[in-house]
Amino acid sequence: xxxxxxxxxxxxxxxxxxxxxxxxxxxxxxxxxxxxxxxxxxxxxxxxxxxxxxxxxxxxxxxxxxxxxxxxxxxxxxxxxxxxxxxxxxxxxxxxxxxxxxxxxxxxxxxxxxxxxxxxxxxxxxxxxxxxxxxxxxxxxxxxxxxxxxxxxxxxxxxxxxxxxxxxxxxxxxxxxxxxxxxxxxxxxxxxxxxxxxxxxxxxxxxxxxxxxxxxxxxxxxxxxxxxxxxxxxxxxxxxxxxxxxxxxxxxxxxxxxxxxxxxxxxxxxxxxxxxxxxxxxxxxxxxxxxxxxxxxxxxxxxxxxxxxxxxxxxxxxxxxxxxxxxxxxxxxxxxxxxxxxxxxxxxxxxxxxxxxxxxxxxxxxxxxxx
Amino acid sequence: xxxxxxxxxxxxxxxxxxxxxxxxxxxxxxxxxxxxxxxxxxxxxxxxxxxxxxxxxxxxxxxxxxxxxxxxxxxxxxxxxxxxxxxxxxxxxxxxxxxxxxxxxxxxxxxxxxxxxxxxx
Numbered sequence: 001x002x003x004x005x006x007x008x009x010x011x012x013x014x015x016x017x018x019x020x021x022x023x024x025x026x027x028x029x030x031x032x033x034x035x036x037x038x039x040x041x042x043x044x045x046x047x048x049x050x051x052x053x054x055x056x057x058x059x060x061x062x063x064x065x066x067x068x069x070x071x072x073x074x075x076x077x078x079x080x081x082x083x084x085x086x087x088x089x090x091x092x093x094x095x096x097x098x099x100x101x102x103x104x105x106x107x108x109x110x111x112x113x114x115x116x117x118x119x120x121x122x123x124x125x126x127x128x129x130x131x132x133x134x135x136x137x138x139x140x141x142x143x144x145x146x147x148x149x150x151x152x153x154x155x156x157x158x159x160x161x162x163x164x165x166x167x168x169x170x171x172x173x174x175x176x177x178x179x180x181x182x183x184x185x186x187x188x189x190x191x192x193x194x195x196x197x198x199x200x201x202x203x204x205x206x207x208x209x210x211x212x213x214x215x216x217x218x219x220x221x222x223x224x225x226x227x228x229x230x231x232x233x234x235x236x237x238x239x240x241x242x243x244x245x246x247x248x249x250x251x252x253x254x255x256x257x258x259x260x261x262x263x264x265x266x267x268x269x270x271x272x273x274x275x276x277x278x279x280x281x282x283x284x285x286x287x288x289x290x291x292x293x294x295x296x297x298x299x300x301x302x303x304x305x306x307x308x309x310x311x312x313x314x315x316x317x318x319x320x321x322x323x324x325x326x327x328x329x330x331x332x333x334x335x336x337x338x339x340x341x342x343x344x345x346x347x348x349x350x351x352x353x354x355x356x357x358x359x360x361x362x363x364x365x366x367x368x369x370x371x
Numbered sequence: 372x373x374x375x376x377x378x379x380x381x382x383x384x385x386x387x388x389x390x391x392x393x394x395x396x397x398x399x400x401x402x403x404x405x406x407x408x409x410x411x412x413x414x415x416x417x418x419x420x421x422x423x424x425x426x427x428x429x430x431x432x433x434x435x436x437x438x439x440x441x442x443x444x445x446x447x448x449x450x451x452x453x454x455x456x457x458x459x460x461x462x463x464x465x466x467x468x469x470x471x472x473x474x475x476x477x478x479x480x481x482x483x484x485x486x487x488x489x490x491x492x
Contacts, residue, residue: 021401037427038402224401224428294405295425318404318427347407347423 009054010145010205018220026118028055030223037224041320044191044229045361048151049221050212057121058141058199059114061104065134066111070104073128075248075267077258081106086113086173086186089256090248091124096269096276097244098251100124101236105173107184111136113173115146115197117238144184145205150195150229152364153217158196160215165196170365179208190226192233192363231326232319234287234358240298241285241314241328249276250330252285252358283311283330287358288342290316290325293351296344302329303343303350310335313344321361327353372460373479376488379436380460381476388437388468388476392424395489397459400426403452408444409466415439417475422465424455436479439470 006029015022020031031052033040043049061070067078076089086105090098100120104112116124128138149158159166162178165185173186184199200208212218227237236242242251247269249257254277261267265274290296295317302311316327327344335342340355372382378396382389397403405425415421415435422433444466448454455463480488 032428033401036402038404041427228427294407294423294430297430318425320427 007055009052010202011052011054011209014206014209015052015220020220020222023223025223026055028118030055031220033222033224034220037222037228038320040219040221040225041228043219044151044193044221044225045321046152048149048153048157048195048215048218049191049225050209050218051148051150051221051226052145052209053148053197054145054202054205055118056146057114057116057118057125058144058146059116059125059128060111060139060141061114061128061132062111062137062139063135065136069132069134069136070112071261071267073131073268074104075257075261075270075273076104077260078104078112080258080260083109084172084174086171086188090253091116091127092248092268092273093244094268096247096272098238098242098246098248099127099244101238101242101253103186103188105171105186107173107175107186113184113199115199119239141199143202144199145202147198147200147205147209147212148189148191148195149198149212149218150189150191150193150221152194154193154195155366157212157215157217158198161211168196168366169368170194179204179211181208187366190233190235191229192235192359192361192365193229194364194366228317228320231315231317231328232321232359232361233363234328234360236285236328237315246330247273247276247281249273250281250283250285280333282332284333284336285314286329286331286336286355287360288313288316288327288329288344288353289356289360290327290344291352291354293349294346295325296327296329296346296351296353300327300329301345302331302353303345304335305341305343307343307350309345310342316344319360324360326360373436373476373481374485374488375434375436375479377434377436379434381436381479383470383473383476386470386473387442388439388470389464390436390466390468391464392433392455392459393485394459397456397463400424400431400455402427403455405430406445406448406452406455406465408446408448409441411441411444413441415441415468425452433465435468437468437470437475439468441466442469443467
């Protein structure tokens, strides 16, 4: 990794000017922290945090066959997704393993806008390019940056620039002229908080970044806090809590498999996934609170109450909002009931851990009250 | 106070060496959220991993800068690991090690040499 030449986002100089500590992530030189992970984490939960997520892959899939073609690779029903809505889904391999997790939505009437993980984007886009048929075309939006504004004050901050954003509900996505340029704005994110992701032309990114940071309710937040925030929100991370071997059922994300697609059994790996839905998977994602000792991190073994190793931690660390030590891991379904007492083995020493519900911290997505 | 290239420090009082991590190491780690100090009575050879310090993101080994027996561990770090950030070369000490031979410190850097070493990183 060390001789890898890292790519940069349009905000690289802005991060350095803010004194960010930079690290390589997903092939990019990215800010891991500015003032400190704990302070940034808490600021996002209490106010609003601004994240540069321009390393993520943005693309349009256009053409009249776009929806039908996209559905060949994912288990979600995108025909029923309304205009100006987005939906979370999985790019599945033929064995039903998760090649990547992604958002795909309809900000306009022309196909889909997708956002994929930085570390997978080259592979995802190559795969889609090679396999999209009919008149569906992949257009990689390399000329666009992506910011996330997250936290309870995010809507107040952003609506000062464009009041229409306050009318959006969780998972709405739309083109809006804001900050004097055309942005794709979704009311979504990866922190468990209310907030927005804003896609903009690269040329406007630094100006918009600085404009939003001009609001005293907003601070820049690095990837360190992004990870602790998503962990508390119970949001699994690809490459850690899911990979090409884990299915959406094992990852406890079976909600992504639409009813119509189950009935049609026409998505990649349908045979395995439908079998797991009917009979149960051999392992399943659980959330754990570690009650003593050191935090359990990725790779720590999970044992039952008698000390028999039954699984492994895939993400873990301290939860700054609760003071608990939290972890995500995989164990056989028999051990996934809330309240099950397990152990985690950290540096060979067992610590008591309890299976708890997800999320660890209540999420605050903005859902419109029903009329 | 003497320093190692692994960013530990040692301060000798008679045959008792107080050890911790340098201000540079604490700053590089970021917010310390957990410290595993060594058990009193255990003996370590110079260079052994004798403690673990954890930030939000990662766990890092701390290596014994001298050989000897642990005679005291800083129990206060269990409830207040942030002390390592607030006072890395003072209140945030990790352990006191009884050493047999003060010449063990001979190869270590003094503050000026350590600062010069940091400038090369």
